[in-house]
Amino acid sequence: MVQVDASGSDVVPVGKSATEPIPRTTSCSTASTPVDALPIYGYTKYIKAIVESVGRSLAERLRMAVQEYARFIRESIKRPGRVGAIAPSTQRLATHMVRWIDWESVNTVVEYGPGTGVFTSEILRSKRPDAHFFAVELHSEFASALSEQYPDVPILEDSVANIEALCQQQGVTEVDAIICGLPWAAFSDSAQTEYLDAMMKVLKPGGQLATFAYLSGMVLPAAHRFRAKLKGYFGKVEASRTVWLNFPPAFIYRCWR
């Protein structure tokens, strides 16, 4: 380590050890040392502390990401037709799903099928602080992990088929926006209709829905059936560009009732 003496020189005097404390040569009468006179070895403690804390937070993030991924894989193997995905959505897809909503006008937002909560955190970042928010998740493992992660967000362990009763339970009469992670292409014709009919009972006229579809899933008849249904249920439906940074790549249906 190169040391700097109080005069600002970065050379270590010949015959002195690089680790030996360097005598202060300033005639400063107060106890504090002027910042420009601090020797570099004084900073190493701070640099070490910063590196350690960044390392700890990266390790913690990695540990949580691995846990979330493992939970997702476990559930998708147990219930392939219900989870309908092989990996949680990426942050990029979450941003595209959530950011286009006109958040200023949203008093109540509901998330359908949050899974490991990729969209949940983006919704919390985007919504007005006073807007009402709850999520509906069918599977208990996802629901209980999310409740622990977001203790202030009601995570209702139920099916979106019961959204009207769930809204009543939450004291909500109408919903302004729905962010939906349901695997529509994995659902039967009757399940698609049941969930959309139920949605129409709570989504107010002009209300917004964001839901995504995998590009690769568009080979499935159920995906085309769902696309056609959306056009029947909503006044305006747009499909976003493909979000390639997702596995598999996906696009978003933006719908206005």
Ligand SMILES: C[S@@+](CC[C@H](N)C(=O)[O-])C[C@H]1O[C@@H](n2cnc3c(N)ncnc32)[C@H](O)[C@@H]1O
């Ligand atoms: C494709 S995963 C999406 C998870 C997460 N939103 C994401 O993008 O990573 C579908 C989620 O919908 C949930 N789900 C499936 N059917 C449901 C239903 N009828 N009601 C509520 N959640 C449901 C599954 O348990 C799963 O968490």
